[in-house]
Amino acid sequence: MSRHLDIDVAIIGGGLVGSSAALALRGMGFSVALLDKGYCGAQASGVNYGGVRRQGRPVEQLPLSQRAHAVWPRLKAQIGIDGEFLRSGHLKLARSEADMATLEAYKRSVEGHGLDLELIGHNGLRERFGWIGGDILGASFCAGDGHANPRLVSTGFAAAARRAGVHVLESTPVQGVTRNGSGFALEAGDGLSLKARYVINSAGAWAGAFAEAFGEAAPISRIYPSMVVTEPLDPVISVNIGMEGGGIYARQVERGNCVVGGERGLPLDDPDFSRPRGDGALAIMNHAAELFPGLRHAHAIRFWTGTEAATPDKNPVIGPSLTTPGLFHAFGFTGAGFQIAPGVGEVLAELVRDGATSTPIEAFSIGRFGNPTSARTHPGSGAGQNSEPQQAGEFNS
Structure with missing residues (x-):
């Protein structure tokens, strides 16, 4: 009809x-x-992963990002639910002196945009975020950022x-x-x-x-970001985590599940669809366990991927x-x-x-x-x- x-x-x-x-x-x-x-x-x-972050974006995106930043705390009034939005802060980790220098340069470049970034050295990182393991030199912290449930x-x-x-x-x-x-x-x-x-x-x-x-x-292409979620755990990760130069990102929701990403899925014959790679999911969890010892014995209960334009x-x-x-x-x-x-x-x-x-x-x-x-x-x-x-x-x- x-x-x-x-x-x-x-x-x-x-x-x-x-x-x-x-x-x-x-x-x-x-x-x-x-x-x-x-x-x-x-x-x-x-x-997607569900990161609600301004930190790390190109400078030209920051006015738009700041505009959106004002929307997230108002979700319940605007759409009737809070979307599990949590202003946890976003911590971007540096594995080397070069990574730390990049974070320092980024902080200088975004002065005046309202991000209020805080650089944290190795000792400060251990004092405030003792659940982080691995060979991490330092980090940049954006207290106003957070995460939410994209679904x-x-x-x-x-x-x-x-x-x-x-x-x-x-x-x-x-x-x-x-x-x-x-x-x-x-x-x-x-x-x-x-x-x-x-x-x-x-x-x-x-x-x-x-x-x-x-x-x-x-000239857009397709990418297939892939995520893993664990069983509910005791508190392991208190902030939204990213890594300078990429590699892994992680967050923990209030009910205890940890969401971890950093790999890409594989497109199917119909490129509208994709599937996670088994070795990719294993790599994600192994990397996460190196950085966050509390995840070393965690059970991954689900993993997925999606289609995005780049x-x-x-x-x-x-x-x-x-x-x-x-x-x-x-x-x-x-x-x-x-x-x-x-x-x-x-x-x-x-x-x-x-x-x-x-x-x-x-x-x-x-x-x-x-x-x-x-x-x-x-x-x-x-x-x-x-x-x-x-x-x-x-x-x-």
């Missing part, structure tokens, strides 16, 4: 960025449809958007988007057509196809299309979108309403990747599933 929706804004992709934008837009009085080919929050937004937060924003009156349309792949007069025509799901004044492309790892359909190629410069694409009025992009968060996503949603809502935002986003323009390509008729695979599936790397340039 065919049906039609006439709305102000159509949002492609029901992850945390799309659902937070939908909620913000509805609060401004816009009529909104949020479309996802699967379930809202089922991809990167709901299966609860991502679905919580979508549920709040639905309660606010957003048309939340799951299992509804977008099959085509065209510019139509002063707005857009979309075909989705089984016989659904939509007319919208604005479109937001927040389709995650599938967003590049939609951008390319409007003549804007973005950009070459590790900065997302956020902002208006440079080829098509009324189209806005927000994708390519490269495994670090969870904390900033609620701020991105607010920014997108401002762009739709005002044509501008109070938060600097120039560094995230899709134009930084070069000249627009020739537009295509259909958006391609993933969230806008075509009848002819595309390969994962086809849209890289």
Whole structure:
């Protein structure tokens, strides 16, 4: 049965960025449809590590990160749940003099951005965080950062958007988007057509196809971050942990489970999906046990992976299309979108309403990747599933 929706804004992709934008837009009085080919929050937004950190982000992301930082303590008022948000602090460890020098340089570079970083030497680290083992030289501590449950937060924003009156349309792949007069025509799901004044492309790892359909190629690739969770344990880790230069990250939730990451999963034949590697899960736990002796005899009870879009410069694409009025992009968060996503949603809502935002986003323009390509008729695979599936790397340039 065919049906039609006439709305102000159509949002492609029901992850945390799309659902937070939908909620913000509805609060401004816009009529909104949020479309996802699967379930809202089922991809990167709901299966990530759950770190809510500003520390370690590129300087150009910090105004946006600070904006999002103000949202997290207000989650219960905004979406009805706190999402298990805990302002535990984020501790970034240094394994060498070079790593420590990098942390010192980063502290200098972000002065004035409100992170209030504290450098901690070897002795101070042992006094304050005696549960850390291994050969760690020092650390940088950001007391205001923390962690949350991505599964609860991502679905919580979508549920709040639905309660606010957003048309939340799951299992509804977008099959085509065209510019139509002063707005857009979309075909989705089984016989659904939509007319919208604005479109937001927040389709995650599938967003590049939609951008390319409007003549804007973005060189995104796919990554598959992999996590392990342990059985509930006595207190082992009191803060959100990261490592300078990468390698491992870990946190412990209030009920005692430890979530540990640092490896990548393997894509399946259908690159929309992936699976954890057994040797990767073992490596994660072995590394964690070296750093945190309290995990040496812990049982891993579950491990998983998800699909995320990555950009070459590790900065997302956020902002208006440079080829098509009324189209806005927000994708390519490269495994670090969870904390900033609620701020991105607010920014997108401002762009739709005002044509501008109070938060600097120039560094995230899709134009930084070069000249627009020739537009295509259909958006391609993933969230806008075509009848002819595309390969994962086809849209890289």
